[in-house]
Amino acid sequence: MGGTVDEHLEWLELQRSKRTFNIGDYNVRATPDFITVRGKTSETWGRDLELDRSRAKVSISTESRTPLFIFYLIYIAYATGFLMFFITTGITVATQVTIFALALLLMFAPLAFDVLLSTRQFLILTAIFYVAVFSAAGYEPLATAFKAVEQSVGKGYVEAFIIFASILPLLMRRMISQMMISYRLKLEEGPSKFEVLTDSPGAVELVNYLREGGTKRSFYKFPLFFLTLSRRKMKPCFYCSTPTLTECKRCNRPTCAEHTGMLRGFKVCLDCFIERRGKIRRNLR
Ligand SMILES: [Zn+2]
Ligand SMILES: [Zn+2]
Structure with a gap:
């Protein structure tokens, strides 16, 4: 291995670490030292913004393009349908209300885990949640709740039904967030600021790349x-x-x-x- 090979390799590594991200009306170019924002429209053309990469702050947040209440309505309709399976006779109103609350917890706990935690934590906690719930099936008020479900879905299908019914809202959320969400990307370094609202997944790639360094x-x-x-x-x-x-x-x-x-x-x-x-x-x- 000669010195020239090492130099050449270093140069290649440097070239590899330079990347350009397509973010709608802008191209953002990242090198180990700088982040350059280049506009593609006639108004922004030629007015490049250059940020010091080591001092630049980068953030991304999601925004819905469709009014959020529509999704809440979908979830409410879904939850109402789910609760129907938990209606049972011969119990007090108080017990029925408790069972409804329990049903909502069963349905929304995995969704809450999914929203609040990382994928790994979500998987672990959801698994623990199901194991805990199903091993406590003999105790009240879970016993009455499961018996009510069993009358509708049949013996032996209670667990499968509950798991499926609580995973479905997660899939709904995934689909909604893929279809309906745009990204607000912010790059800041002192007085230099760049902010854009975009649908481009390039924005997410850029943020991941800047945070992880992107050499590996x-x-x-x-x-x-x-x-x-x-x-x-x-x-x-x-x-x-x-x-x-x-x-x-x-x-x-x-x-x-x-x-x-x-x-x-x-x-x-x-x-x-x-x-x-x-x-x-x-x-x-
Ligand atoms: Zn090698
Ligand atoms: Zn080759």
Whole structure:
């Protein structure tokens, strides 16, 4: 490994860390040192805004384009339908009200977890929630509530029904947030401010990229078992000599996961990545 290779590799890494994000009427270009906002409309054309990346504050929030009350109405209608399954006879009004409250908790707890927590925390807490609820099924007022549901859905289907009925609002929320939400992106550094309302998912990508630094890209790694089986087929990475199975789809040189880029779903070496990025239309030529 000569010094020139290291310098070249450094240059390639730098090039890779520069990225441009398409955010509706603007392009935002990020390098390790600067964030440049470039307008694409005639009013903003030529008036670039440059921010110091290390001092720039970045934030993103979601806004609904459709009045939110419409979604609340949908949820209320859904909840009313769900509560119908919990109506039972021969109990006091107070008990019925308690059972309704319990039903609402069953229905909205996973939704609340989903809104408030990360995906991982949501999965763990929701699983614990169901286990806790179903293992307490013998106790009042859960016992009466489940018996009421059982009369409608049949014996043995109570758990499945409740899980399905409480997961459905989550799917509704996912669909709504994908269809109806736009992003308010803010970049700030001292007196320089940039704020835009956009539908472009590029805004989310930009924020993730700026927060994580964006130098590392993780790829699917082979299980170790297969790696040892095919060790003979492994070749040293062109850049760092780490044994690897991956080869550049364009020039066939072996490259490790660290020194591989993705071009339209193809793994390529860093040189090919930097050379062809943004120029690809149909193939790798
Ligand atoms: Zn490498
Ligand atoms: Zn290549």
